[in-house]
Amino acid sequence: xxxxxxxxxxxxxxxxxxxxxxxxxxxxxxxxxxxxxxxxxxxxxxxxxxxxxxxxxxxxxxxxxxxxxxxxxxxxxxxxxxxxxxxxxxxxxxxxxxxxxxxxxxxxxxxxxxxxxxxxxxxxxxxxxxxxxxxxxxxxxxxxxxxxxxxxxxxxxxxxxxxxxxxxxxxxxxxxxxxxxxxxxxxxxxxxxxxxxxxxxxxxxxxxxxxxxxxxxxxxxxxxxxxxxxxxxxxxxxxxxxxxxxxxxxxxxxxxxxxxxxxxxxxxxxxxxxxxxxxxxxxxxxxxxxxxxxxxxxxxxxxxxxxxxxxxxxxxxxxxxxxxxxxxxxxxxxxxxxxxxxxxxxxxxxxxxxxxxxxxxxxxxxxxxxxxxxxxxxxxxxxxxxxxxxxxxxxxxxxxxxxxxxxxxxxxxxxxxxxxxxxxxxxxxxxxxxxxxxxxxxxxxxxxxxxxxxxxxxxxxxxxxxxxxxxxxxxxxxxxxxxxxxxxxxxxxxxxxxxxxxxxxxxxxxxxxxxxxxxxxxxxxxxxxxxxxxxxxxx
Amino acid sequence: xxxxxxxxxxxxxxxxxxxxxxxxxxxxxxxxxxxxxxxxxxxxxxxxxxxxxxxxxxxxxxxxxxxxxxxxxxxxxxxxxxxxx
Numbered sequence: 051x052x053x054x055x056x057x058x059x060x061x062x063x064x065x066x067x068x069x070x071x072x073x074x075x076x077x078x079x080x081x082x083x084x085x086x087x088x089x090x091x092x093x094x095x096x097x098x099x100x101x102x103x104x105x106x107x108x109x110x111x112x113x114x115x116x117x118x119x120x121x122x123x124x125x126x127x128x129x130x131x132x133x134x135x136x137x138x139x140x141x142x143x144x145x146x147x148x149x150x151x152x153x154x155x156x157x158x159x160x161x162x163x164x165x166x167x168x169x170x171x172x173x174x175x176x177x178x179x180x181x182x183x184x185x186x187x188x189x190x191x192x193x194x195x196x197x198x199x200x201x202x203x204x205x206x207x208x209x210x211x212x213x214x215x216x217x218x219x220x221x222x223x224x225x226x227x228x229x230x231x232x233x234x235x236x237x238x239x240x241x242x243x244x245x246x247x248x249x250x251x252x253x254x255x256x257x258x259x260x261x262x263x264x265x266x267x268x269x270x271x272x273x274x275x276x277x278x279x280x281x282x283x284x285x286x287x288x289x290x291x292x293x294x295x296x297x298x299x300x301x302x303x304x305x306x307x308x309x310x311x312x313x314x315x316x317x318x319x320x321x322x323x324x325x326x327x328x329x330x331x332x333x334x335x336x337x338x339x340x341x342x343x344x345x346x347x348x349x350x351x352x353x354x355x356x357x358x359x360x361x362x363x364x365x366x367x368x369x370x371x372x373x374x375x376x377x378x379x380x381x382x383x384x385x386x387x388x389x390x391x392x393x394x395x396x397x398x399x400x401x402x403x404x405x406x407x408x409x410x411x412x413x414x415x416x417x418x419x420x421x422x423x424x425x426x427x428x429x430x431x432x433x434x435x436x437x438x439x440x441x442x443x444x445x446x447x448x449x450x451x452x453x454x455x456x457x458x459x460x461x462x463x464x465x466x467x468x469x470x471x472x473x474x475x476x477x478x479x480x481x482x483x484x485x486x487x488x489x490x491x492x493x494x495x496x497x498x499x500x501x502x503x504x505x506x507x508x509x510x511x512x513x514x515x516x517x518x519x520x521x522x523x524x525x526x527x528x529x530x531x532x533x534x535x536x537x538x539x540x541x542x543x544x545x546x547x548x549x550x551x552x553x554x555x556x557x558x559x560x561x562x563x564x565x566x567x568x569x570x571x572x573x574x575x576x577x578x579x580x581x582x583x584x585x586x587x588x589x
Numbered sequence: 590x591x592x593x594x595x596x597x598x599x600x601x602x603x604x605x606x607x608x609x610x611x612x613x614x615x616x617x618x619x620x621x622x623x624x625x626x627x628x629x630x631x632x633x634x635x636x637x638x639x640x641x642x643x644x645x646x647x648x649x650x651x652x653x654x655x656x657x658x659x660x661x662x663x664x665x666x667x668x669x670x671x672x673x674x
Binding site for chain 1: 601602604605606608609612613632634635636637638640641643645
């Protein structure tokens, strides 16, 4: 059974389900003859409740911080409130009722008063009054402590949980919170975030689920009850990946990408749009090693304007706050069709009219992009990278066009920075002339996917060839060695931005070859960092 | 009897915690302290009544202090309001 709710914190939890056992206080009205003794009983209970709250305050202070703990201080203050206390005492004395009944009744009255107020904050205080009244009744009845009745950690389900309830929970026994009510800002949601466990709200679960197996998918906001074995296995794997990520994050965030023998390497992220910047930062990448600018063209109905492009590049540069952002110029071709470009169908699109070949042919499109890039360079640390290079003459042409663009910007008085320029090395031709190319540019970045395809003469799109598409082929690795050596001869830094960059079985090889940078998908950053930190290039 | 007005500057208004602290401040004195908002009023020793006034940011309250130590109480409460609300 799958029940959809709303996720307030992502993650995956797998375990037995347990429905939170509210200490249901059934309050009966009884007649009391010795009312003064009953008032004494109430006073004792009030002292005990205050003592409990002081303890909860200290506990919450340690677990969830002062802001969240303040609620228990407020509860103590409410227990001191004269109106509340007098109302209870008067009821006991005048109506000759038991303390439990007087407390419950007074609690209801005050809680209604708050609930009817024209103020959302005060409305919520109704729950606080109920909470302190329930606490008093529990003490008076000597009721057992509510909570989890299980020895192993569980997925906890409840209607909603009051702060005093969550703080009393044994946190090591909670894998996830699932509530029927509550909001994204409710106490339970905040607690889940603090505890870093998945939580769902708005889940209308059935009653007969105690002890059943369950999966909470905090990414999709659903809970699966009694999952099939295959689903369980699937989620076990997802969870392992997730745990591994969390572990790496905890351990490796903020740490350097340095080998055991002290070699440092830059670890950057590949992105395909402005919105990916968040995951770049979340995974602690040192910069962006490949920002594919195609999205601007693919998402548009017509050629994106200079202004549109400028805004996107500038946003990314600013969000990265001075960290390197390498933007690759337009890389489309007959396999990545964009309607308004009106490209012809080709027999061999991988070898066809694409990328820099289009840009050098249709310089109007290219210049628009370059102008936007140089303008944005003023707002951060942008480098510009050109794809599909096969010869030195192409780079020379590009540099001529850049000169024109800069002259135009100078004339118009538009500020820009002298961005680093580099090229993708993804054709065997570029590898063979890499020594000469290195004299023209500031950096190389190897596109291993295309380089493998062109070197091995294997179409990446043909599934029949998958078994011989070998990116570890000695020919590819020899080329990688050659690129690094030739780049360094003329002062280029050398990186890898293809999928191979994230292949941790090769990280050591790349380090030994002398690569200065690896650019991988954001989710792989910490895994690669882990590998780098455990590599000794002298061995 | 002493009397003064004060405009609430705290974004959340007189919410639970500062209201509780105000009650504690008032308890230091013998004088009776009454808080008025529009036509409603509350004894400042009574937390829930005080919260019940629903005083929000930007609203003006009037504070009446009367009793043996009313001078000290008025000064103390004024200082408390300025520091906390």
